Amino acid sequence: MVHPSELFRTNSNEERTFSAPRNVTLENQFDCGLTNLPILNRCCNLERLATPKVFLAFLSLVGFLQGITIKYFRETAKFWGDHYNISQNNIDWLIYTNEFFVGLCALLVAYYGNRIHRISWIGGLTIFQAISSGILVIPEVYRKNYNETKEMPGPTLCSKNGTTLGSEIIDQIETNYIALVILCVFQMFFAMVSVSFISHGITYLDDNTSYRTSPRYIAIALACKELGQQAGLYLSWIPTVSTISQIFVHPVWLSIASVTFVSGVLISMFPKYMPSTLIRAMSASIVDLASGHQTVRRKPTNDGFFKTLFRLLKNPILMVNISSIMIMESGLINFNIFEKYFNQSRFQISYDNDTSYTQITTNILKQPLVAVSMIACGLLTAKAKHSRSLAKWNIAAIILVVLFFGSTAFLKCNPTTKYEDLLDKNMCKRCNCTFDSFEPVCIEDKTYYSPCCAGCKGVTTMNSRKIFTSCIAGMKADEGPCNQSECDLFYALSQANRVITTALLASTIITNIIINMRCILPRDKAMALGLEATFSSLVPYLPVKAIYGAVAEHYCIYRENNVCKLYSKSYATFLSLCSMGFMILSLLLAVVVLILLKLTPLDYVDEDEDDVPVELEEVNRPVEGDRLMGEEGTDEVDSSVPRKTGSANSVESMPESLLDMENVGDDHDSIDSAPRNRILESNL
Incomplete structure (x- = not known):
């Protein structure tokens, strides 16, 4: 059995310290993604926090903020679309522009980020996303000529004097093209960080955890992104009831951008490879030497x-x-x-x-x-x-x-809808109705498109339901379609x-x-x-x-x-x-x-x-003596030790002391849970 003391250099008169073969690691493997603040890393000893669990926490935070950002952005599209006078058709395409950018840049971001430095790309793109989110406040601060009210529109009622009650008169103003460009730039950066989250963050987790642990960590990171969308939905309701009229100058959006920036800085401090992964690779190399194999890395x-x-x-x-x-x-x-x-x-x-x-x-x-x-x-x-x-x-x-x-x-369900009044515009035209929203009402088993198209001029509330009055022939209309109980049942089943x-x-x-x-x-x-x-x-x-x-x-x-x-x-x-x-x-x-x-x-x-x-191959070299390391530090192998056809990276040949060292600061189940081609990754 190889004891830990046998792994030290025998020609050293200085204090004995653990030494691994020189060809196991590269110089930049401990480089952090954020190299602009090296003093912070030295003073705070951040290497001890470079573990899979800590990285999972920060990656989950980045995903959670991504979910909040995109959900808030899409759910408030109607409001900022009205601010910038963007048509509904254009909004329907604009809110999914980020998916178009994902398709365009996914391969390039995934390839070059993986080749250069995955962590730096995740952190850098997250920072750029936060900055682009902050830039969205510029159009709202600059453009002040949109309607400042945030009142939810009421039901459209019949009016024969040229206006529609309950609706707002929208000034015919030109589309804010500056805002349109900034919105596209924001979505471009959001698309890039979304790709980096998957292609760099998920693979970084997979490379630095065991096969048994990797699926659990990946699931947690992606689940946090989904929960972020839920939180974004709730946050999107706040601007509709607050006194602040803008969407992107709102404290909610500014807070999201600020926390996103901080998360990008924090995740950028992780090294290119986690120390636990490098220790496992060095341990495997030392065991190869101890068992009579010398392996060199291609x-x-x-x-x-x-x-x-x-x-x-x-x-x-x-x-x-x-x-x-x-x-x-x-x-x-x-x-x-x-x-x-x-x-x-x-x-x-x-x-x-x-x-x-x-x-x-x-x-x-x-x-x-x-x-x-x-x-x-x-x-x-x-x-x-x-x-x-x-x-x-x-x-x-x-x-x-x-x-x-x-x-x-x-x-x-089969309510009888009064489509002919809508198509002929008989009542709708006389009442100057618009069709901005579908608000069905029921009059004598006939469902109308809206209270306006039913000729209703008034509205009251009874038992939390709206009752429209002075409709066609002086009748009343109930809110919702006819046969609503049947429709509600089928709708509930469908949504479930x-x-x-x-x-x-x-x-x-x-x-x-x-x-x-x-x-x-x-x-x-x-x-x-x-x-x-x-x-x-x-x-x-x-x-x-x-x-x-x-x-x-x-x-x-x-x-x-x-x-x-x-x-x-x-x-x-x-x-x-x-x-x-x-x-x-x-x-x-x-x-x-x-x-x-x-x-x-x-x-x-x-x-x-x-x-x-x-990633490893055996090399036969002549040796002198029975020491693991030569006088000049060159790798030598005892030729008297019989060669094995398999690799010496197996768990059976791993000293217990090395296994203990490997588990320091790591959360792997065991070293045998990670195959050799993952421990000795080509990028290592």
Whole structure:
């Protein structure tokens, strides 16, 4: 057995200290991402905090703030869109511009960030995101000629004197193009930091934790991002009730930007590789020497951008799995985008002012259940014995999603809607009605588009429900569509299934990330996740969304100012059929992934000889004496020790003292839980 004292240099007269072979580490492996404040690192001894758990906490904070930022930005779009006089059609595209930028920059950010310094890219881009968030205050401070009121609009009532009661007269002012450019710049930086969060943050966690620990940590980080969206939803309600009229000059937004900046600075202080990971690599090298093997490290391979990309595109498991993800998201993302029109057409629900208990409950439960689903899947994935189990879960989850979604996709209530008054504009025209919001009312089993189109001139409240008076022929109108109890029941069932299906699909995010990282070379993990982000952003949000929008125009019954205000009931059927078609196609591809995994296990993917992820090779050299280290510090090996065909990095040959050293400041389960090609990563 090799004792710790035998590992010291025998020719040293100085105090004995632990010394590892010189070729194990590179000079810049302890470099922190933020090199502008080295004195802070020295004074505070921050290396002791460079552990996977601490990094997980900061990465989760960054993800949480990303979720808050994007949700707040999208939920307040109606208000800042009115401020800058941006049309609703443009807003519908503008709030998803970040997804377009993700598709454009994902590969470049993932590749160069992984090649240069992952931590510096995460921290730097997070800082730039915070700065761009702060710049959004400039248009609001500069432009003062928009309506300063924040009162929620009331119901539109009939008025024959040229104005519509309860609505505001919007001045015809020019679109604020400066604000439009700044909004796009903000979304560009947000897209880049979103890519870095996945491709750099997730892979950094995976590289510095064991196989058993990695899925749990990844699930926690992504779950925090989902919870951030829930918090962002709540925070977006504050400007609507506060006395401050602006959205981005509001303390809520400024606080988000400030905390984001601080989080970017903090996460930038982590080293390129964690000390625990480097200690494991050095320990493995020393054990090789002690057992009669001398191993030298090959020069790290830095393949070019296109060579790496082509290698990934030739990987069948990766590409089929990405295709399955892309197709599933194409259907669900676009269904969620157009869901408000689906609810209007199928359940007669106002998509602008839906304050029903069903919608409130959905808002409260959706993101937390998604987060719980991710964490539960991470815990189960950590216990999976082989990769095929992950693919089987993907198939089972998609089957359940198809069943749940299909059970309510074609439910509909049948109120008799008075569309002819809307199309002929008889009453709507006489009352100078607008169609900015869908607010159905019921008069004698006839559902009208709004109180204005029903000729109502007054409104009262009874038992928390609005009663409209002086309507057609002096009758009263009840708020909501006719047969509302039936519609409310079907709507509640539909929303419950949406929450369940979203939570089920969220669990597949974890399994798909693990499959994508395990089916390629370790040095290609960041690029693989960037490739997934490229396809998952460009395809659903550009061609598929454009097709959905073009088909929606075909089902439009009435439009105002080039914006469709009312869709036929057939449009809901179209959305349901298309979404289920995408799900079934994704299911078929998931089955193909399982077949490919059975044919080619993840740990033994065939590669060209130069691409095999083996980072150590044996070197035979003549030796003198029986010492581990020569007089001049050159590596020597005792030739009398018999050679082994396998690597000496196994746990059986690892001294207990080294295992104890490896666990200092680390939270790995054991060194045998991490395969050799992860301990001796090519980038090390």
